[in-house]
Amino acid sequence: MRGWFIIETRFKAFQEKRMKIFSEVVKKYWNNQLNNSEDLNKLAENIREKYNFLEKDMSFIKDHIRIAMGLDPRGEDDFQDEINIIKNSKEVKKPIIAKIEGVCEYCDDEDCKCKDACKYEAHIYRRSKGPIIENNKCLNCGECVTKCDFGALADKIEFLPLIDFLKDEKVPVYATVAPSIIGQFGEDVTMGQIRTALKLLGFKDMVEVALFADVLTIKEAFEFTKLVKKEEDFFLTSCCCPVWFNLVKKNYPKLFQHMPPSISPMIASGRFLKKLYDDIKVVFVSPCIAKKAEAKEANLKGDIDFVLTFRELREIFDTLNINLKDLPKDEKDQASFGGRVYARTGGVSFSVKTVVNRLEPRRLIKLKAKKVDGVKKCKQILDELSLGNIKEYNFVEGMGCNGGCVGGPRTNINSEKAAKLVNEFGEDSLIMTPFDNINVMKILKQFGIDRIEEIIEDNEVSRLLNRE
Structure with missing residues (x-):
């Protein structure tokens, strides 16, 4: 050879x-x-x-x-x-x-x-x-x-253009981290220790993107109840994976009509933080290469300034001699179980269903989810839907990576172990469902929202949560 x-x-x-x-x-x-x-x-x-x-x-x-x-x-x-x-x-x-x-x-x-x-x-x-x-x-x-x-x-x-911002005391830089981050820097490393490590790098604070997954879960639950009225109706979730979203948008224009205009939790984190705080930078940390591209889409550009992967961040910590296991734990409980399990296949479906059941407990058309992961399976389900082969589901969740985000291309641990740790971290939350997350209402109240139903009415929040 x-x-x-x-x-x-x-x-x-x-x-x-x-x-x-x-x-x-x-x-x-x-x-x-x-x-x-x-x-x-x-x-x-x-x-x-x-x-x-x-x-x-x-x-x-x-x-x-x-x-x-x-x-x-x-x-x-x-x-x-x-x-x-x-x-x-x-x-x-x-x-x-x-x-x-x-x-x-x-x-x-x-x-x-x-x-x-x-x-x-x-x-x-x-x-x-x-x-x-x-x-x-x-x-x-x-x-x-x-x-x-x-x-x-x-x-x-x-990371390199970000370094100058991290060293500039006049520019607050926030890290928003994907739900799949738990366990990526050591099974015994807590979210609070990751927060401390990021502050040592120069970040102002760290926010769980799972909090904004909770916000979008509530929005998608309302959208589902509005759009799925008959047995033949179906709904393609849009608020998580950019690979899934772009696969539908680029290749299945008729099916794209069944997808609500929701942004992803990543984009929501940047939009909301930039409305709440002036002149800040927002950095998203995830296992996903596609998120780097999503942040640069024409109608989303500027919401997230930089994207780092788990593997890159691990190398940064190692290079700068930041040992997470030795750091104090700056813990905050920001998100629900439902928001945290967005990290693995089926998490979005589970989370949205819990809210739909709360909104309409006697609903005749129940949410019946179909969860697929990996591009091959995503294409298969979309081909089925294109042919009208809808059988026992009306809510379709697609994730581009096998296992969901825990199987992303830039993870530090294998997807099976990561999914287990995500589930355990979700169970540690004091908040069971997005509907019970008082942090969601605290944020919404800062935008003049007093009732959760207003999240899909014509107001600043609904505009922030939608793509143009």
């Missing part, structure tokens, strides 16, 4: 090396040791020597340094104005997933796992001298990125 020894020693298992490159970049930039192109060139040379790359691999290394900085690759180009771009940047720009030149020439077809990575989406991934991504079809699920062991594809990391 052509070039196998070279692949084995230089590019094999690059996902771990990629995080080490990111660690080196963070360490240098955090300590004010990356100030110009000369500093970047020295860093690239150190990485080349440390990981046994060859001189001809320098463009590959430099591009992965750029990706770690949140910048586009430039191929053969030397470092130029990258530091100035970071210093003056307020965002990481699209595309989220970038192609790195050079490595695919060493990869034999029979050994390449990524060529079929998108076969259940739209055959958007093709091999020639390297991958070709058709961005108008890409769901940004991250499947192709995680399947490539050799670093030919990578998602940009959004």
Whole structure:
């Protein structure tokens, strides 16, 4: 097999090396040791020597340094104005997933796992001298990125431009964390310790996005009772997974009419916090590459400023010597059991059903849920619905990753263990359902909402919770 020894020693298992490159970049930039192109060139040379790359691999290394900085690759180009771009940047720009030149020439077809990575989406991934991504079809699920062991594809990391905001005392930065975060930094690490660690990084505070899942659960329950009036009616939930949402929107326009205009809990967290506090930045932490793309959609842009993954945040903690297990526990009970189990398959359905049953306990048309996960199963259920094959369900929940968000591409633990910990964390909540969460009403009252029914009336809150 052509070039196998070279692949084995230089590019094999690059996902771990990629995080080490990111660690080196963070360490240098955090300590004010990356100030110009000369500093970047020295860093690239150190990485080349440390990981046994060859001189001809320098463009590959430099591009992965750029990706770690949140910048586009430039191929053969030397470092130029990258530091100035970071210093003056307020965002990481699209595309989220970038192609790195050079490595695919060493990869034999029979050994390449990524060529079929998108076969259940739209055959958007093709091999020639390297991958070709058709961005108008890409769901940004991250499947192709995680399947490539050799670093030919990578998602940009959004931490470097954030560092300057974290160090600026005039700019409050809030972290909003996905429900699937529990257990990702150690089974014995509490949410309160994660909050403390984030404050050590410079964050003002940490908020559970599960709180905003509670808000959206109530909205979707009202939407369900309004839209599902007959046995043949059905409802596609929209308020969680961007892969599911975009799969429906891009490929099933008729079914898209059965999806309410709700935003995701991530977007809601940014919108509400930015209304409550002036001139802040909001950073979402999750296991999801698709969330990086969602935050940059034209009608959502600006609600969330940066997205970090669990794997990236773990590397940041390790690089900056923050040991979570040794930290004090700054605990807050913000969300219900229902909001917290959004993290795994079936969580959205369970949560919405508990509220529907509270709103209309004698409802004749009961909520009957169909829960699917993984792009393949999502497409199968949508194909069934397109053919009119609706049998025993009227509420469809789709999650792009197997197991739900706990199976996301940038998790630190396996999905089975993560789902177990999510359920346990949910059970620890003193709030059983979103309907019982007094934190929800506290937030809504700040927007002039006195009755929960007003959440779907024409007012500022309903506008905040809807896509344009």
